[in-house]
Structure formats: C-alpha cells, structure tokens
Amino acid sequence: MAKMDKLLRGILLTAACFIIVLTAGIVYGLVSQSWDAFASFGFFRFIASTEWDSRNDIYGALPFIAGTVMTAVLAILFCIPFSLSVSLFNGEYFRNKKLSLFVSSVVDLLAGVPSIVFGLWGFYTLRPVLVDLGLSQQGFGVLLASIVLAVMIIPYASSLSAEFIAMVPNDLKEGAYSLGATNLEVIQRVSLPVAGSGIFASYILAFGRALGETMAVTMLIGNTNNIPRNLADTGNTMASIIANQFGEAGGLKLSALMVIGLLLFFITASVNFIAKYIMKLVNR
C-alpha cells in the first residue's frame, strides 16, 4: 500500500510541476517574442501611444487597452442588476426550492454556451435592435459588445455570489427575524454585508472573464483601431486585435501583438489573483 501511495504521490507531483512548467513556458514564449517591440517603442510609450500603423511599423496599444477596459467595466455594470437578483433568488429567497434549482441550471447552461453563439445572437438579434433604436448607424460598437459580454458573465458572477449568500450563518438571520426584521431588511443589513466581500470577489472573477473574451467581442465591436469616443462608437479590444491581425503579421507587428498578449496575460492573472485573495480572507 505504501508503495502505491508513493507512486501516486510521484504522479501527482509530476502533474503539478508540469502545469507550473507549462505556465512558465507560456510567459517565456510571450516575453521572448515581445522583446523587439519593447526595444523599439519602450514599455510606457507602447501602452500610451494611439498609433497602429502597419505601413510605417509604428505600434501602440492605448486604443485596445481603452476598448478592453470600457467593454469589461460596462459589462460588469450591466450585469449587476441581473446577476445580483439571480444570486439572491437562488441563495436566499428560493434556496433549495425546485424553482431555484431550475433557475440555477439555466444559469449554468448559459456558462456552457460557446462564445461564438453569443456573438451570433448579438450580430443577428441585438444589433438590429440597437440600429432601430437609433443608437448608431450600424449597431456595432462598445455598447453592443458590452451588453453581450454582460449576458456572458452573468453565470460567473451569480453562481459564486449565490454560494456566498447561502453561506451566511442562519443564527444571524434568525436573530434578525426574531427582532422583527423583514426579508428585505435581513438582506440589506445581514446577508449582503456578511457575504459582501465574497460577492465582490465573484464580480472580480467575472470582470477577468470579460477582459479576455475574444470571439464574441471581435464579431461585435467593429474592429476599428481608435479610442471609442462614446458608447455607440466602434473600437477594438486587446483580445480582438490579436485575433484579427496575427494571421498575416510578422516582424515588429507580431512582436507588438505579443506584447498585448503578455499584458492581457498579466492583467487577467492579477485580477484572478485579487479575487482568490479576497475569497481566502472571507473563508477564514
């Protein structure tokens, strides 16, 4: 038995080390390929420049950073009313009821839908609505991308939040009820404050997911290399510029795309790290 134990230990250790080596390899690959762009533009000039000129080989990432931040922040704002309601529904009001199980499986289903399907829905269904509303001439842009992103991240934000809300100790809630508090007051004064940092962490995770989403955004944002001037304006995100241009890119342009990939890697990694850290504090 002890022998088997040792063997299993060895296998697990190898698998774990392999993941670390793999991640390190990805970072190494990105860094080594980004070197040319760093050397020619300098890090701060690269992220502060709005120029993306293939003809003269001058590249800057500001429009894409702006597009990424705008779409992700808007997506979080749009998704809060829905995902918070869903998580209260599943975690508090209808906890363990049949209806709640049904709703949470539908939400989970949403998480499993490939992003290209969301892209199609945005392109063929939502975009004509925005055009009819007169928001813009062709519908593409930050607003369209953000709305679809918001729908895509609802499951990430709501499932985890619901768990944190369900974790609020019953004694606390019962205490509040015994003092004559209504349902709403219990949620406002007890559940939300207690589960608050957990909910916050789940929104940060959802934010990380919105930052890196590629396919649906590429289909909907309009792919123009400018800083969006308003919500109806078109733009480009860090993920979508890579998806659009890596195919025929070479030399300095490829290196510039690698820098954007590296930035995206570190931004999403740190967002995830922050969320995990907050959750650890909560669980303690």
Added chain:
Amino acid sequence: MKKIALFVLLVTLLASCGGSSQKTASVKISGAGATFPAPFYNIVFRDYATASGNEVTYGGIGSGGGIRSLKDKTVDFGATDVFLSAKELSEMGAEVIHIPTALGAVVLSYNLKGVKDLKLTAGLISAIYRGKITNWNDERIKSLNPGANFPDKGITPVYRSDGSGTTAVFSEYMSKVNNEWKESIGEGKSLQFPTGVAAKGNPGVAGIIAETEGAIGYIGSEYALALNIPSAMLQNSSGNFVKADSKNISASANVDIPGDTRVVITNSPNPEAYPVSTFTWIILYKEQQYNKRTEADARALVDLLTHITGPNGQRIATKTYYAPLSTAALEKTTEVINSITYAGQPLSK
C-alpha cells in the same frame, strides 16, 4: 502460436503495401501559399490527379508562407497573389519563375434597397472611405446615377480588420488613381481607415454588408460572384463603367504582358477591363534539378502547370468564379512554362 500468426499477418501486410506502391508509381507534388486561389486549386488539382494518377497536395497558408516554403524547398511550388520583388527574387538562391494561373478582382459590394447597378468612380469611393461623403443621397452619387432613387441613409464603409491581399490590391489601385487616398490611407495589406467598421475575411465583410442597410465594402470577386452578391460598376481608365464579371476581369490582362509575367494589371488600359483586377501566380524554380528531385518529378510538375493553364484548367477557373487567363497572358505563360529545365535541358515536349 499467437506470435507466428502475428508474424504472418505482418509479412502479408508489408507485402501488400510494397505491391500497391509499385503498381501506381505515382509522383507526389506538393505546394503551398495563397489562400485566395485555394478553392480553384483544390478542384483543378483533384481534376489533374484523376487525369494523371499523380498526387497533388496544397496548403493555403498565405502568400508569404508560400514564398518562404519554396525558398526552404519544403514544397515543389509556391503560390502568391503578389509577384516577388527584384530583391525577393535575388534572395531565393536560384532563378524563380512566375506562372499566372487565373485572375481575380476586388469588387465593391453594397446594401441599398431599390438601387441596382450602382455606378462608382474611384473619386467617390475615396470620398466615402475617407468620410467625406456620408449619405447615399449625396449630390455627387446622385449625379453619377441619374435613374436611381437614393434613400436618405447614412453610408457605413466596411473594410478588412485582418491583413489581406484583397486590401493590398484594392488600395494599390486606389492609390494609383486617387491622390487623396494615396496621401491619407495609402496602400498595404493592413491599413488605417478614418471611418467605418471592420471585419475579418471576405465572409466577415460580406456578412456585415448583407445585414446592414447602407453599408458598402470591398470583397474578393471570387467570393462575391460565387454567392451572387451585388456589386458596383466601376469606371475604368477609358471612362467606361464596367461590371466585375469573368469576361471584364480577363480583359484587364489583355494588354502587353512582360516576358516574366510580373505585372500589375489594376487600372488596365483595355477599354473593357474591370479596373481592380489581379493575377494569381504559381512560383517555382526554373532549374528543377535540386534536392534529389528526379526528372519524373520535374516532368509531373510541368504537366500540372500545363493542365492548369490549359482549356480544362481554365474552364475550372471560370466555374470556381475566377477569371480565365487572357490570350495575351496565355501566350506569355506558355513561354515561361517552356523555359523550365531539368539539368539544363528543357522539359516541355
């Protein structure tokens, strides 16, 4: 017992393998390069394979990749939409020749209810893409199309978000004939436009146009013709407004073609020509004896090229919505194929 049975099985398998390969004795030809002619090549290569018993494989990896693969000698021929510059030719190590196989064009497709046979000039296209004309009821568009009824509808110019030969051909033409375009947008595979939306690939651009009233965008003719997407008539260098069909695209190559076939045929002087047309080429080494290539390998390759540029191959080009080579182009192409040698000896019969 089991081992013996396995051994017998193995021997029979090996024997059968050996037998079959001896029987066919076919030559394997491999190529890689441009994606633009890939639909044509896939069919014409299969057609050649059935006719000759030789095998042809083709990888649509982009023109740049095709040139690199030929240079690395990992393929027997490359394919490119842009002919090699003098500098690129000198870097290939030995003499490389260009064989035009078909023509394609870039068309301006649009979505405007009730407007058929839209006429456009390079000046108008330039003004639309530079954001100087923003509505379809602009006087400049109306005066060029007196019969048509233009709605009060904003124009959404659509362009390619990825680097592409389509953008390169279109912008080369625009820069050649319109100074404002040349100075603001310029030419290249991947460009910055001051207005409009962008999408990936011909299908991306065509999809946006199909779903957006008032949109206009440039797409490859092979894609537009295959799907029957309406496109504008453009004014050519003789002042005629011409449709992008197989005949008019071919006509743009009915001009003086240089001996090496390396020529840009946009804005062709031929009065019937559609102005935004281009050749697509297969490139290969003129001297075929390299890297242990046998004379049979070289002969099969010449055979393949003769098949593509012959009547059967060109019929397939038309069927797959490319334009066939013009008489002038065919003449020069045959000369180039005849110049291919093996160990210094010409290969053609």
